[in-house]
Amino acid sequence: MRALTWQAPLKVSVEDVPDPTIIDPTDVVIRVTSSAICGSDLHLLDVLGPFLHKDDVLGHEPMGVVVEVGSEVRNLREGDRVVIPFVIACGHCYMCARGLTTQCETTQNRDQKAGASLYGYTELYGRVPGGQAEYLRVPFADVNAMKIHTDLPDERYLFLSDILPTAWQGVDYAAVPADGTLLVMGLGPVGQFAARIGAYRGYRVLGVDLVPERRALAERYGVETLDVTDDLHARIQDLTEGRGPHSVVDAVGMEAHGNPFAAFAQTATGLLPSAASKRLAKTLSVDRLSALMASIEAVQRGGTVSLSGVYGGVADPMPMLTMFDKGIGLRMGQCNVQRWIPDLWPIVEDPADPLGVMDLVTHHASLEEAPAMYDLFKKKEDGCIKVVLHPGEQLSGR
Structure with missing residues (x-):
């Protein structure tokens, strides 16, 4: 089959790879009909490169149609249409029973001191082939393949694989009081949904982003938007009676703009020989923290900062004096x-589509166009906010 693969730092390509097969009796294999590019996929191009191998298949936001069923699968049959959560969980262990599927004790990667396995996301999380491919093997399918019972288009369901529940968890963790104010840092795909969810729950929502197209999209859902300028903090204070918002969702993460030293360190680490780069990434790696620092500065005293953007540093400096003095809460984690x-x-x-799941994708593309779409998404060009790949179809990037 054809699949998008990691080849080297800053290089991905579509290659022929072996077809997936049933390995365990609880597996299914699906034919992928839609597979989105996630902002966290961009981290694989450089920051997380030390933990990837040549020809690893990428992608963790897929859906499709079941084409093969293991002998112990009870809830699915060939022809069923399904959406696939990016987290691979058993559904019955201690952690899964508590709703913490990212900490599943059955698929946990103890050798890496990491949590549950994830599709297409490095050796840290199991080195499981991902979903930017024509076909995908789904382990523990009764738990990890969500059956669709309508003929609604893929976009209604596709974002259940990752970014919509990620945004929902981020807002939930933010603990916004009734009629409170929520600030969303970053209006990429997760930030867009976090802002919409905040409005859906009745909060006042402020959103910050550098990109005009992202701000304009958020404004369609009642979000008050702000550009990133030198007086950003003062403007947030002016809009919140001098106290700051009750809660902040940081939907940016490790590759925030700013801090050229950290940006250089991230890229340089990814370009070192594999053994050296892994050692550095696990002992001295740092994130670009401008969005997180701005979130901590902005949130009002006694408020909560919720991290939905991915962070991967192990030596990040944190303003503990400020955090302690302000008495803020901090929640985070994979969704x-x-x-x-x-x-x-x-x-x-819901026919009304209150969260606008049909109003996010800016670019549809074939699988063969995936490398170009990664580049477009990373550079935020051509108004690109969200890309969906359609394996087996011939498209032209729109």
Whole structure:
């Protein structure tokens, strides 16, 4: 089959790779119909390169149609249409029973001191082939392949794989009081949904982003937007009676703009020989923290900062004096997708589409166009906010 593969730092390509097969009796294999490019996929190009291998298949936001079923699968059959959470969980261990599927003790990567396995996301998380491919093997399919019972288009369901529950968890963790103010740092795909979810829950929502197209999209959902300028903090204070917002969702993460030293360190580490780069990444790696620092500065005293953007540093300096003095709460973590899907499923099927799942994708492309789409998405060119790949179809990037 054809699949998008990692080849070297800053280089991905579509290659022929072996077809997936049933390995365990609880597996299914799906034919992928849609597979989105996630902002966290961009981290694989350089920052997380030390933990990738040539020809690793990328992608963790897929959906499709079941084409092969293991002998112990109970809830699925060939021809069923499914969406696949990016987290691979068993559904019955101690952590899964508590709703913490990202900490699944069955698929946990103890050798890497990491959590549950994820599709297409480095050896840290199991080196499991991802979903930017024509076909995908789904382990523990009764837990990890969510059956669709309508003929609604893929975009209604696709974002249940990652970014919609990630945004939902981020807002939930933010602990916004009733009628409170939520600030969303970064209006990429997760930030867009976090802002919309905040408005859907009745909060006042402020959103910050550098890109005019992202701000304009958020404004369609009642979000008050701000550009990133030198007086950003003062403007946020002016809009919140001098106290700051009750809660902040940081939807930016490790590759925030600013801090050229950290940016250089991230890229340089990824370009070193594999053994050296792994050692550095696990002992001295740092993130670009401008969005996180701005979030900590902005949130009002006694408020909460929720991290939805991915961070991977192990030597990040944190303003502990400020955090302690302000008495702020901090919540974070990979999204426990399976935990939130029951809450979100009826919302995405609502004919009114209150979260705008049909109003996010700016670019549709074929699988063969994936490398160009990664580049476009990373550079934020051509108004690119969200890309969906369609394996097996011939498209032209729009």
